[in-house]
Amino acid sequence: MSDPxxxxxxxxxxxxxxxxxESETSSVTALDNVSLKIRENEFFTLLGPSGCGKTTxxxxxxxxxxxxxxxxxLYQEDITFLPPYTRPVNTVFQNYALFPHMTVRQNVSxxxxxxxxxxxxxxxxxxxxxxxxxxxxxxxxQTSDISGGQQQRVALARALAPKPKVxxxxxxxSALDYKLRQDMQIELKRLxxxxxxxxxxxxxDQEEALTxxxxxxxxxxxxxxxxGTPSEIYNFPTERFVAEFIGDSNFLEGQVTQQNETHVRVQxxxxxxxxxxxGQTVLSTKKVTVAVRPEQATLTSATEQGTLQxxxxxxxxxxxxxxYVVELDSGDEFTVHLQNLRGHxxxxxxxxxIGVKLDPAAMQILKD
Amino acid sequence: MPNSAxxxxxxxxxxxxxxxxxxxxxxxxxxxxxxxxxxxxxxxAAAGPLLIVLIYTFLKAGSYGGVIWEWxxxxxxxxxxxxxxxxxxxxIADAHISIFWRSVKLSVQSTLAALILGFPTAYFIATRSPKxxxxxxxxxxxxxxxxxxxxxxxxxxxIRDQGIINTLxxxxxxxxxxxxxxxxxxxxxxxxxxxxxxxxxLPLYASIEKLDFRLIEAAYDLYATRIFVLWRIIIPLxxxxxxxxxxxVFIPSLGAYVTPRVLGGGKNLMLGNLIELxxxxxRNWPLGAALSITLLVIVMVSLLVxxxxxxxxxx
Numbered sequence: 001m002s003d004p005x006x007x008x009x010x011x012x013x014x015x016x017x018x019x020x021x022e023s024e025t026s027s028v029t030a031l032d033n034v035s036l037k038i039r040e041n042e043f044f045t046l047l048g049p050s051g052c053g054k055t056t057x058x059x060x061x062x063x064x065x066x067x068x069x070x071x072x073x074l075y076q077e078d079i080t081f082l083p084p085y086t087r088p089v090n091t092v093f094q095n096y097a098l099f100p101h102m103t104v105r106q107n108v109s110x111x112x113x114x115x116x117x118x119x120x121x122x123x124x125x126x127x128x129x130x131x132x133x134x135x136x137x138x139x140x141x142q143t144s145d146i147s148g149g150q151q152q153r154v155a156l157a158r159a160l161a162p163k164p165k166v167x168x169x170x171x172x173x174s175a176l177d178y179k180l181r182q183d184m185q186i187e188l189k190r191l192x193x194x195x196x197x198x199x200x201x202x203x204x205d206q207e208e209a210l211t212x213x214x215x216x217x218x219x220x221x222x223x224x225x226x227x228g229t230p231s232e233i234y235n236f237p238t239e240r241f242v243a244e245f246i247g248d249s250n251f252l253e254g255q256v257t258q259q260n261e262t263h264v265r266v267q268x269x270x271x272x273x274x275x276x277x278x279g280q281t282v283l284s285t286k287k288v289t290v291a292v293r294p295e296q297a298t299l300t301s302a303t304e305q306g307t308l309q310x311x312x313x314x315x316x317x318x319x320x321x322x323x324y325v326v327e328l329d330s331g332d333e334f335t336v337h338l339q340n341l342r343g344h345x346x347x348x349x350x351x352x353x354i355g356v357k358l359d360p361a362a363m364q365i366l367k368d
Numbered sequence: 369m370p371n372s373a374x375x376x377x378x379x380x381x382x383x384x385x386x387x388x389x390x391x392x393x394x395x396x397x398x399x400x401x402x403x404x405x406x407x408x409x410x411x412x413a414a415a416g417p418l419l420i421v422l423i424y425t426f427l428k429a430g431s432y433g434g435v436i437w438e439w440x441x442x443x444x445x446x447x448x449x450x451x452x453x454x455x456x457x458x459x460i461a462d463a464h465i466s467i468f469w470r471s472v473k474l475s476v477q478s479t480l481a482a483l484i485l486g487f488p489t490a491y492f493i494a495t496r497s498p499k500x501x502x503x504x505x506x507x508x509x510x511x512x513x514x515x516x517x518x519x520x521x522x523x524x525x526x527i528r529d530q531g532i533i534n535t536l537x538x539x540x541x542x543x544x545x546x547x548x549x550x551x552x553x554x555x556x557x558x559x560x561x562x563x564x565x566x567x568x569x570l571p572l573y574a575s576i577e578k579l580d581f582r583l584i585e586a587a588y589d590l591y592a593t594r595i596f597v598l599w600r601i602i603i604p605l606x607x608x609x610x611x612x613x614x615x616x617v618f619i620p621s622l623g624a625y626v627t628p629r630v631l632g633g634g635k636n637l638m639l640g641n642l643i644e645l646x647x648x649x650x651r652n653w654p655l656g657a658a659l660s661i662t663l664l665v666i667v668m669v670s671l672l673v674x675x676x677x678x679x680x681x682x683x
Contacts, residue, residue: 085593
């Protein structure tokens with residue numbers, strides 16, 4: 001079965017883009033040789049902590065900034081130094097940036113008017129787009145008279161009205177409260193589906209990125225660390241930062257004692273070793289770090305062979321799960337999330353000696 | 369469901385508004401006390417004299433200046449009409465009308481000139497870093513430290529026939545004989561625009577500084593070219609500054625005395641000069657007073673028309 005996304009045309013191509021902000025006193029490298037390919041009709045997320053360069057990357061695509069080095073292409077056309085008003089790309093700004101001296105309708109029609117579309121076409125498109133974001137009844141309101149969630153919809157409508165080839169969303173949901181945000185997440189997916197426009201979404205919220213993206217790029221300190229589907233990123237993080245930033249992870253230091261075509265044996269302690277399926281990464285060193293998701297490990301009796309030995313340090317009940325923190329004999333802490341299945345409750349008291357059982361298929365060797 | 373929610377919100381707002389108006393009334397009383405000294409000064413130094421001027425317009429002129437306390441319409445009559453001293457025929461005082469016209473025309477022109485020169489300046493200052501902004505603002509206010517008369521004489525040196533501009537142009541061979549600039553209406557307009565330019569720049573700066581520059585980015589993003597960003601986004605949003613600056617330049621221009629006197633060379637009178645003439649050589653205080661009140665009315669009417677026009681455009 002082939003993945004349809006990989007066969008689509010490339011909408012945006014970032015080709016080794018570097019952006020350095022120079023001032024009299026310092027120079028800051030916001031982006032360091034970033035390359036990315038974003039495909040047509042894809043919901044692509046740029047995920048990273050604040051200050052990681054994701055917004056700078058978005059601004060390069062929008063045309064508000066130009067890269068110090070490298071190229072940006074839109075459907076093969078070089079747009080690196082084109083001004084924003086000539087690019088068929090629109091932005092939904094973090095604080096919406098609605099024009100305060102215009103009504104909702106005037107805001108939405110602004111782009112079309114600037115493109116000198118005929119009046120009746122403008123009116124028709126504005127009606128359509130307002131319908132699309134369910135704001136058709138509030139067209140004549142001033143933008144200051146509507147709620148935050150409604151402003152968000154207007155900002156979306158305004159950016160969608162000119163039918164851009166790519167829609168950029170800059171932390172567009174972060175100003176909304178939790179419930180509204182969840183509604184808008186669903187809404188955004190629906191809009192993307194209905195319009196067929198490529199969405200490039202910037203966020204620092206890993207949950208948002210996982211639930212909404214077709215593919216995502218994890219960015220830190222101006223570099224793209226990993227690109228992939230949410231499940232690839234979650235299940236097969238290649239770097240410690242990715243494993244840490246997205247979801248919770250345990251990190252185990254180990255020695256590679258054996259390596260062949262089928263498996264890699266990693267020794268964590270004299271008593272415990274795990275055979276991991278080979279081919280994940282080419283190992284150059286003997287010492288490796290392995291990431292394990294807390295829900296991918298289980299607890300068992302201390303006597304069981306091949307387990308990591310430790311003592312239960314704390315236990316918190318969460319309803320669907322119980323979170324255990326185990327202090328391993330090596331001194332490291334290891335978190336395990338056990339699912340609570342009725343009739344199969346497992347219970348381990350604080351201070352009791354237990355074994356942590358690892359699943360080789362769910363362990364990921366990290367790049368260093 | 370949405371209906372009940374709006375009802376609740378509306379009643380909430382009602383309650384809020386009631387307490388708000390009560391609080392505001394209290395504030396007004398408290399703040400009234402703060403402005404009382406200024407009010408007293410205004411009553412004695414502005415309202416009082418203005419009333420006296422108004423009374424003078426209805427009195428008879430004394431032969432050596434001053435007024436005779438006898439009721440007369442002469443002052444007002446002479447503002448717009450004149451009587452031939454030989455045959456007593458009444459005609460329109462065209463000299464006065466042309467001075468009114470010149471005053472309004474030159475004031476509008478100098479306001480426009482100050483706006484066109486001041487807007488880019490204010491925009492430039494507002495987009496500097498906060499530290500350098502203060503330096504630029506300081507530079508803008510420097511002319512205020514120098515006496516108006518001296519600044520006006522300095523302009524004379526720049527634009528007169530043997531002045532800097534003409535000398536340079538002749539030396540570079542661009543013109544053969546000096547361009548006559550001094551003692552023309554143009555020189556008055558230029559002088560007033562220059563003298564009142566800071567009064568335009570400062571309120572414009574205050575408005576532009578508050579401008580949310582993300583809106584400009586949003587407009588660029590929505591295919592607006594620079595000229596449309598200026599016309600559709602920046603100008604509407606900094607309109608309060610444009611109004612304030614224009615009023616601050618227009619009003620003193622209309623009543624200007626020193627600038628037209630020095631740069632107009634006595635042949636291009638403006639209202640301020642005409643009024644001075646009546647209180648001085650003309651020895652016709654009632655006419656001078658009536659002209660002053662006329663100036664006041666012109667200012668008020670112009671402002672009303674101007675502000676209302678702008679308001680209508682923004683709606």
